[in-house]
Amino acid sequence: MAMNLRYLLLFSLCLGLLDVLIRVRPDVLIFVGASSVPHACSPPHASFKFCDSSLPVKDRVNDLVSMLTLEEKVMQLVNKAAGIPRLGIPPYEWWGEALHGVSNGGPSTTFGGSVPGATSFPQVILSAASFNVSLWKAIGQVVSTEARAMYNEGLSGLTFWSPNINIYRDPRWGRGQETPGEDPLLSSEYAINFVRGLQDVDGSSSNRIKVAACCKHYTAYDLENWQGVDRFHFDAKVTQQDLGDTYQPPFKNCIVNGNAACVMCSYNRVNGVPSCVDKNLLTGTVREQWGLNGYVVSDCDSVEVLYDDVHYTQSPLDAVADSILAGLNINCGNFLASYTAKAVAQGKLSEKEVDESLSNAYTVLMRLGYFDGNPLSQEHFGMLSASDVCTVEHRKLALDASRQGIVLLKNSPTHGLPLSHTTTKTLAVIGPNADASTTMIGNYAGIPCKYTTPLEGLASYGAKVVYEPGCTDVACTSSKMIDAAVKTAVLADAVVLIMGLDQSQEREGFDRSSLSLPGHQIDLIMQVASSSRGRNKPISLVIMSGGPVDVGFAVNLPEISSILWVGYPGEAGGQAIAEIIFGDHHPGGRLPMSWYPESYTEIPMTDMHMRPDPSRGYPGRTYRFYNKGDAIYEFGHGLSFTTFFHRKLSAPFEIALHEKQNINSLQTSNHGEEFLLEKVDCASSSFNLRTVVKNKGNRKGDHVVMAFWHASKEHISNGAPKKQLMAFRRILGLDPEQETEVLFNLNVCEHLSYVGNNGRKLLGIGVQKITIGDVEHHVHVHHRRSLNL
Ligand SMILES: *[C@@H]1O[C@H](CO)[C@@H](O)[C@H](O)[C@H]1NC(C)=O
Numbered sequence: 011m012a013m014n015l016r017y018l019l020l021f022s023l024c025l026g027l028l029d030v031l032i033r034v035r036p037d038v039l040i041f042v043g044a045s046s047v048p049h050a051c052s053p054p055h056a057s058f059k060f061c062d063s064s065l066p067v068k069d070r071v072n073d074l075v076s077m078l079t080l081e082e083k084v085m086q087l088v089n090k091a092a093g094i095p096r097l098g099i100p101p102y103e104w105w106g107e108a109l110h111g112v113s114n115g116g117p118s119t120t121f122g123g124s125v126p127g128a129t130s131f132p133q134v135i136l137s138a139a140s141f142n143v144s145l146w147k148a149i150g151q152v153v154s155t156e157a158r159a160m161y162n163e164g165l166s167g168l169t170f171w172s173p174n175i176n177i178y179r180d181p182r183w184g185r186g187q188e189t190p191g192e193d194p195l196l197s198s199e200y201a202i203n204f205v206r207g208l209q210d211v212d213g214s215s216s217n218r219i220k221v222a223a224c225c226k227h228y229t230a231y232d233l234e235n236w237q238g239v240d241r242f243h244f245d246a247k248v249t250q251q252d253l254g255d256t257y258q259p260p261f262k263n264c265i266v267n268g269n270a271a272c273v274m275c276s277y278n279r280v281n282g283v284p285s286c287v288d289k290n291l292l293t294g295t296v297r298e299q300w301g302l303n304g305y306v307v308s309d310c311d312s313v314e315v316l317y318d319d320v321h322y323t324q325s326p327l328d329a330v331a332d333s334i335l336a337g338l339n340i341n342c343g344n345f346l347a348s349y350t351a352k353a354v355a356q357g358k359l360s361e362k363e364v365d366e367s368l369s370n371a372y373t374v375l376m377r378l379g380y381f382d383g384n385p386l387s388q389e390h391f392g393m394l395s396a397s398d399v400c401t402v403e404h405r406k407l408a409l410d411a412s413r414q415g416i417v418l419l420k421n422s423p424t425h426g427l428p429l430s431h432t433t434t435k436t437l438a439v440i441g442p443n444a445d446a447s448t449t450m451i452g453n454y455a456g457i458p459c460k461y462t463t464p465l466e467g468l469a470s471y472g473a474k475v476v477y478e479p480g481c482t483d484v485a486c487t488s489s490k491m492i493d494a495a496v497k498t499a500v501l502a503d504a505v506v507l508i509m510g511l512d513q514s515q516e517r518e519g520f521d522r523s524s525l526s527l528p529g530h531q532i533d534l535i536m537q538v539a540s541s542s543r544g545r546n547k548p549i550s551l552v553i554m555s556g557g558p559v560d561v562g563f564a565v566n567l568p569e570i571s572s573i574l575w576v577g578y579p580g581e582a583g584g585q586a587i588a589e590i591i592f593g594d595h596h597p598g599g600r601l602p603m604s605w606y607p608e609s610y611t612e613i614p615m616t617d618m619h620m621r622p623d624p625s626r627g628y629p630g631r632t633y634r635f636y637n638k639g640d641a642i643y644e645f646g647h648g649l650s651f652t653t654f655f656h657r658k659l660s661a662p663f664e665i666a667l668h669e670k671q672n673i674n675s676l677q678t679s680n681h682g683e684e685f686l687l688e689k690v691d692c693a694s695s696s697f698n699l700r701t702v703v704k705n706k707g708n709r710k711g712d713h714v715v716m717a718f719w720h721a722s723k724e725h726i727s728n729g730a731p732k733k734q735l736m737a738f739r740r741i742l743g744l745d746p747e748q749e750t751e752v753l754f755n756l757n758v759c760e761h762l763s764y765v766g767n768n769g770r771k772l773l774g775i776g777v778q779k780i781t782i783g784d785v786e787h788h789v790h791v792h793h794r795r796s797l798n799l
Contacts, residue, residue, distance in 0.1 A: 047164035048100040051383045055098025071369050087346040106171040108153050109454035120165030121457045124396035128156045132412045133452030136577025138190035139599040140414035141714040141742040143203045150207015152404045154220045159394040168378045171224040175201045175260040176232045176601050182522045184234045187556020188554045191602025192632040195735045198263035199487035202749040205268035219377045224272035225264035230257045234521045236615035242315045245279040250769030252620040271304035271374045277312045284316040292337030305370045311343035331358035339367040400459035409582035417599040418649040424569040425546045428593025437473040438502035440495045441509045442481045443554040449512040452578035467588030484512050486529030499538045510554035525560040539569035551656030558605035600648035604641045632729035652707030656783040659700035665796040666693050687771035692759035701782050704749035713741045715752050718781045725774035736761040
């Protein structure tokens, strides 16, 4: 987000003036707390029809829009909406961020005074690793409660541009950390649950919303800057096939099943057209097909970018007109305020189209209760205040989220984790992330309630902790401090190496060019490891990072007894790490993205194809398609301190597909037989999958059950994924010998389908494999023409 400084300055001056004008009115001083902030529909401006909360939202919006002049309207189409002083409507700042906690990354939110900080959850990629849908919803609920409390305190707005649900296509992407990973089903479930946590009032979807979420960045946005190609200029060449079953599903689910009140169009072009002026994408798909009840916002300055930087339109007027006509409603930036009136005057768009944009935006504010007067007097959230931020329960949830997400990648049965409380007298804690604080909260964070660093967490366990950073920072450009670290390690009973990345290595605007640990980090690890060769000393390698790193060097190194990936684990991350290392919590997280060797970086980051292309040696992307077979750890990998076994209980051996109409729409190609999904009666193609999970080890443990679909070879050669997550469920703490049954309700159309190269959904006919852990099941999908329609 690169705001134009000129406009920022201009606008803050205007806002300052309005503030003073409104502030001298005696009526707004009645309420304490939020009193310094004026509210729409407060006396003496409360008697307008649009202020009457008993009327339908639509009527109120129409009334409000009908009272405005064109000049007034265009000033509301930008993130710093000017407000309408004559109607008592104060300026509104649309831009807020709440990716994993209320953040001050957007101008609507300020920390200080009554709210010095807010609960800072793990960066999204780690929460995703929990595979726990109720956790994602619970996080959303806490974030929206804290946001409402801050709104009541005059410290925040009600519209937030989160979550980021772009598919994590390439491990180098600097913003992969913000996303739920590489799988469309996982990303969709994350989106639905987090958005509903943010938005739902009283736990249900309704017209009334708690705060407004925003699904971003629509669409096919997952590159910051690779070899001089930046996100502003990048033209993502995406096939209809990949759009259909990879790039679009998270957005569709975010809107259709999450009911998100907003979509943000991205900076990049999609097949030549900047997404913010793509009428097919914005109006055709988002508004008409998916039924968005809300507003479309641009990324910050992306309308300006598509004119100024990309020269996609001939004039700023065209950029503005084209984007509004395509379906854009609010512009982060100032282009729409500056040029829309002129564009209307020149006939490039009509005032009616401006009204439509504004109506979509105002509908969201109405649903938020923004036009219901002072928030402190409002029914649902008026009681929330500073004391509802950083509560004990909220901070516990932040801790629980990092516990649930942390992934055990490797563990030695003889001298691995957990460490013994009693025999670990001296613990060496080494590495540039050992004393991490801000690093733990990643990007799009706020100010946390309180940090517990890894060092603090580990020190609380009673062993004598000796700390050596080994490098001055994660870049680790010098090897000078390695000797001291090795000496410390030699004298300790156990060693914890806390290595990895931070925002200097991966961030917005900055992709990695290497998957290796930076600088001398590997030297440090190897020297510590070799210093204890043959001693069976526990040496844990902890990787704190958003994106995956090439840990291939450590996977088979016997001296490294365990490897943990801890993401950016949030404000309480240090405690969660320590609890897992000492066995007070048993890890159950699974990787939401695959980990590859450094050689992966030979693939051009700009190649958006998900499917492999053997003719040019292109291996494809993610566990669903990548065919080189050299992933270090694949999507879904994660160990436990105990051992789980799956047993198949029941699953169908054959599934008959019924056609909707009594015509034979079976297609036969050299790839085998397949059905166009649109011709199949999907309602009759559901089936149940039952499995039993048993803890056969001798420790308690959480477990994630994952069911995968494996298409047949013929269909894979026609573009079906070689492996595809169909369903998952996290199971809470099973004791040794305890077992539990898991039931998945599945549907062939939804879970055993893929998109063909013409962009239409296909169902493969024939024998297909389903796996849950080690359990394999074969199901024969065949067709039976229905006799009656
Ligand atoms: C999922 O997360 C919620 C919220 O933290 C927690 O109460 C629940 O026990 C978790 N479920 C599992 C199966 O771990």
